[in-house]
Every structure is written in structure tokens, then in C-alpha cells.
Amino acid sequence: MTDAPARDTIAAVATAPGAGGVGIVRLSGPRAQQIGETVAARRLRPRHAHYARFLDADGAAIDDGIALYFAAPASYTGEDVVELHGHGGPAVLEELLARVCALGARRARPGEFSERAFLEGRLDLAQAEAVADLIAAADVRAARAARRALDGEFSRRVEALAGDLLAIRIHVEAAIDFADEPLDTLGGAALRQRFVAASTALDALLAAAERGRRLRDGLHAVIVGPPNAGKSSLLNALAGSDRAIVTDIAGTTRDLLHETVKLDGVELTLVDTAGLREGGDAIEREGMRRAVGELQRADLAIVVLDARDPDSGLASVAEAIAQVPARLYVYNKIDLIESDYASPTPADIGGEDRVFVSARSGAGLDALHARLRALAQGDAADAADGAFTARARHVDALLRAREELDDARAQLDHEMLDLAAESLRQAHEALGEITGRVRADDLLGHIFSNFCIGK
Numbered sequence: 001m002t003d004a005p006a007r008d009t010i011a012a013v014a015t016a017p018g019a020g021g022v023g024i025v026r027l028s029g030p031r032a033q034q035i036g037e038t039v040a041a042r043r044l045r046p047r048h049a050h051y052a053r054f055l056d057a058d059g060a061a062i063d064d065g066i067a068l069y070f071a072a073p074a075s076y077t078g079e080d081v082v083e084l085h086g087h088g089g090p091a092v093l094e095e096l097l098a099r100v101c102a103l104g105a106r107r108a109r110p111g112e113f114s115e116r117a118f119l120e121g122r123l124d125l126a127q128a129e130a131v132a133d134l135i136a137a138a139d140v141r142a143a144r145a146a147r148r149a150l151d152g153e154f155s156r157r158v159e160a161l162a163g164d165l166l167a168i169r170i171h172v173e174a175a176i177d178f179a180d181e182p183l184d185t186l187g188g189a190a191l192r193q194r195f196v197a198a199s200t201a202l203d204a205l206l207a208a209a210e211r212g213r214r215l216r217d218g219l220h221a222v223i224v225g226p227p228n229a230g231k232s233s234l235l236n237a238l239a240g241s242d243r244a245i246v247t248d249i250a251g252t253t254r255d256l257l258h259e260t261v262k263l264d265g266v267e268l269t270l271v272d273t274a275g276l277r278e279g280g281d282a283i284e285r286e287g288m289r290r291a292v293g294e295l296q297r298a299d300l301a302i303v304v305l306d307a308r309d310p311d312s313g314l315a316s317v318a319e320a321i322a323q324v325p326a327r328l329y330v331y332n333k334i335d336l337i338e339s340d341y342a343s344p345t346p347a348d349i350g351g352e353d354r355v356f357v358s359a360r361s362g363a364g365l366d367a368l369h370a371r372l373r374a375l376a377q378g379d380a381a382d383a384a385d386g387a388f389t390a391r392a393r394h395v396d397a398l399l400r401a402r403e404e405l406d407d408a409r410a411q412l413d414h415e416m417l418d419l420a421a422e423s424l425r426q427a428h429e430a431l432g433e434i435t436g437r438v439r440a441d442d443l444l445g446h447i448f449s450n451f452c453i454g455k
């Protein structure tokens with residue numbers, strides 16, 4: 001990576017804003033060592049901890065602390081890095097940062113240290129994203145999974161598959177040069193076998209990335225059902241507070257209401273929606289439109305039905321929930337069912353998950369919690385070693401690769417080798433976008449601008 005133009009030297013407070021025990025100002029770039037040595041008023045040896053007073057332009061002490069120097073390329077960014085570890089107060093750190101900027105550093109943009117690590121080849125793009133995901137991880141499982149992605153477990157699988165596709169591309173491109181011969185005499189059988197293997201690997205990776213996306217983003221659960229079934233009451237019961245308005249008027253909820261809840265450390269997003277039914281005024285119809293739209297992004301539909309009449313309720317939502325990957329049926333208001341009427345006519349839900357609750361009395365909520373926690377934790381594969389975080393961007397790229405690979409296979413079956421070669425190239429490029437081997441112009445800016453400053 002020596003052909004990159006000379007970079008300036010960036011600086012930022014690397015520790016979280018606010019008061020802390022210790023705070024770090026970090027510099028990266030060609031002038032980091034010189035600026036650090038000026039502030040610390042001493043030579044800095046690579047990879048040594050030096051006690052120093054950090055001086056202002058007049059030689060007065062801004063702070064005292066520890067100075068570290070990492071010589072390129074053995075540093076986080078791959079450039080010369082200096083860290084000044086002072087006392088963790090916002091005022092003192094701001095003064096220290098202003099001082100290093102007066103000496104020639106520039107304030108870093110969000111994510112700029114990690115962007116440099118990427119540009120220097122220290123991390124690939126999926127790993128750099130994992131750095132941000134590790135910092136943002138809301139629970140220990142998400143943190144572990146981000147850690148694995150940062151260690152390259154996701155990237156390695158993407159690159160292995162990209163290597164397989166490259167081999168297939170080379171094979172197909174070579175066959176193009178002998179286009180007058182039937183493919184079967186050109187190793188067609190072996191080629192088809194490679195396609196099957198790559199296809200299988202891609203499917204497995206897609207499933208793992210989809211789980212990884214859920215690990216990162218948490219389960220997105222949308223509460224739906226007919227009006228008055230108790231959807232908002234259920235949201236309030238799960239959130240443990242009166243977030244949503246509850247009335248006995250059918251059509252109370254109009255807008256979407258998002259609430260993040262943590263069940264034993266596992267985070268999920270709950271969305272309350274307008275009850276689905278025919279008719280309603282303009283506002284209610286807009287609410288229903290939003291509810292149906294939200295379902296398209298749902299990992300789980302929590303279908304709330306009045307336990308006294310589940311079937312008619314189900315009819316009003318059946319179409320809307322058909323495309324959601326998973327459904328959990330909640331039969332609410334069991335407090336209104338007399339005990340000798342213990343089993344209401346269950347709606348036909350094809351053996352899918354069902355729990356009986358009363359949002360009012362709290363009966364059955366423990367079982368609902370347990371089901372939700374299990375769903376948010378994902379299937380057993382998540383818990384197994386090797387789960388890594390991924391992003392929607394990665395899943396999209398894999399889906400595109402999936403389509404192109406399918407196209408290539410069909411084209412090959414029709415001996416349309418040129419088309420197959422192009423589809424394979426597209427599939428290969430889609431994989432390259434994940435690790436950043438291939439990148440669109442605004443992709444980096446988009447990704448790194450969502451990092452925090454100082455990372």
C-alpha cells in the first residue's frame with residue numbers, strides 16, 4: 001500500500017466523551033511522533049510507556065500522563081501512532097487535542113482511524129465494520145460475534161468462496177476460446193460439480209450472514225392483529241411501562257411505536273401497530289398501511305388475537321403476515337375465558353408457536369418472555385461457536401451473488417458461455433464488495449461516517 005498519497009496527521013479523543021478515569025488523545029500519520037515528542041518534551045521510543053508532562057506552547061503543563069508511540073506499520077492504523085494518556089476530563093482532553101492540532105494535526109472525522117487501517121490493508125472492510133459493531137454491541141453475545149468478524153472469520157469464508165468463483169470463471173473463460181467444441185469435452189462435468197459446491201457454500205454463508213445480521217441488529221418483532229385484541233397492552237406489558245395508549249375503542253393505535261426491550265440481556269425491538277381490519281377512517285387506513293410496510297422488515301410477527309374469537313382475528317391478518325420469516329401467535333385476554341371453557345377453538349396456525357396470555361392480569365407472560373428470548377437468541381446454530389456479526393449490506397451482496405450464480409448456471413446449461421462468464425464476474429464482484437476488494441465510490445464514506453469520532 002505504498003502508492004497511497006502522503007496523508008496528513010489526524011488526532012481525536014479516543015476515549016468516550018464525558019468524565020473518565022483516564023482519557024486518550026490519539027494521533028495517526030507522518031507527524032504523529034514529532035508532535036507527540038513536542039508535547040511530551042522528550043523522545044518517544046516505539047512500544048514503550050513513557051511518563052511525561054504534556055506541555056502547552058508556553059511550557060506550562062496541560063496534564064501529566066503516559067505517552068505511547070507505535071512506529072508504522074506496527075500500529076492500529078498501520079501509520080505512525082502516538083497516544084497521550086491523560087486524566088479523563090473533557091476540558092483537559094480538549095486542551096490537549098487543541099494543542100496537538102496547533103502543532104500540525106487535524107481533527108479526525110468519525111471512523112477515520114479505522115478507515116486508515118482499512119486503506120493500509122490492516123483490516124478489510126467487513127473487519128472494519130466489525131470494529132464499530134464490537135463497540136456498539138449491546139450484549140455479550142453480540143460482542144463475541146463481532147469479535148469473530150473482527151478476527152476475520154466472516155471475511156475468510158467470503159474470500160474462500162470468491163476464490164472458488166474465480167476458478168470457475170477461469171474455467172468458463174478458457175472454454176470460450178474453444179466455443180466450437182461441446183462443453184462436455186471441455187471439462188463440463190467437473191465445472192458443474194464446482195458450481196454445485198460453490199452454490200452450497202454460498203447458501204451456508206448466506207444463512208450465517210443472515211443470523212449475523214440478526215445478532216447485530218437484534219430481533220425485529222412486529223406486533224400485529226385485529227383492532228382491540230390487546231396489542232398495545234401487550235407492548236406495555238413487555239416493556240414494563242405505559243408506552244402505548246390503550247383504550248377500549250377499536251382503532252386506537254394509528255402510528256408505529258418502536259420500543260427496545262432487553263430480555264435477560266438479549267435485546268429485541270418491538271413495534272406496536274394499528275389493528276388490521278376492513279374500512280376505518282383515513283388516519284386508521286394510513287396506520288394499517290404502515291403496519292403492513294413494517295411487516296416487510298420484520299424477523300418475527302407477534303400475532304395478537306382475542307382468545308375468545310381467534311379465528312375471525314386471524315382472517316384479518318393472514319395475508320399480511322404470510323411473508324414474515326417467523327410468527328408467534330399470542331392468544332390474549334384469557335382472563336375473560338371461564339376456567340371450565342379452558343380450550344377455546346384454536347385458530348388454524350399450522351402447528352406454529354402459540355402462547356396464551358392475559359396482558360391485563362399478567363398470566364402467561366413468563367411463557368411469552370421465554371419464547372421471545374429463545375427466538376431472539378436464534379436457533380442452536382447461533383449459540384454454536386463461529387457465529388459472527390454481519391450487516392444488511394453483506395446480506396444484500398450475498399443475495400446478489402446468489403442470483404448471478406443461478407443465472408450463470410442456467411446460461412451454462414444452455415452453453416451460453418459469454419453470458420455465464422459475465423454473470424460469474426458479477427457474482428465475484430458482489431462478494432468483493434463485502435471485504436472491500438471491490439468498492440463503489442461513496443461506500444467507504446457511508447460506512448465510516450457512522451463510526452464514532454476517535455475510532
Ligand SMILES: Nc1nc2c(c(=O)[nH]1)N(C=O)[C@@H](CNc1ccc(C(=O)N[C@@H](CCC(=O)O)C(=O)O)cc1)CN2
Nearest residue numbers: 014024026068070073074075076077081083122131455
Ligand atoms: N491504547 C489502545 N488500546 C487499544 C487500541 C488502541 O488503539 N490503543 N485499539 C484500537 O482499536 C484496540 C487494539 N487494537 C490494536 C491493534 C493493533 C495494534 C498494534 O500495535 N499492532 C502491531 C503490533 C502487534 C504485536 O505487537 O503483536 C501489529 O499488528 O503489527 C495495537 C492496537 C483496543 N485497545
Ligand SMILES: Nc1nc2c(ncn2[C@@H]2O[C@H](COP(=O)(O)OP(=O)(O)OP(=O)(O)O)[C@@H](O)[C@H]2O)c(=O)[nH]1
Nearest residue numbers: 227228229230231232233251252253275333359360
Ligand atoms: N380483560 C382483558 N382486557 C384486555 C386485555 N388486554 C387488553 N385488554 C383491553 O382491550 C382493550 C383494547 O386494548 P389495546 O391494547 O388498546 O388493543 P389494541 O390491539 O392495541 O387495539 P388497537 O390499537 O385499536 O388496534 C382495552 O380496553 C384493554 O384494556 C386482557 O388481557 N384482558
Ligand SMILES: [Mg+2]
Nearest residue numbers: 231232252253
Ligand atoms: Mg393499539
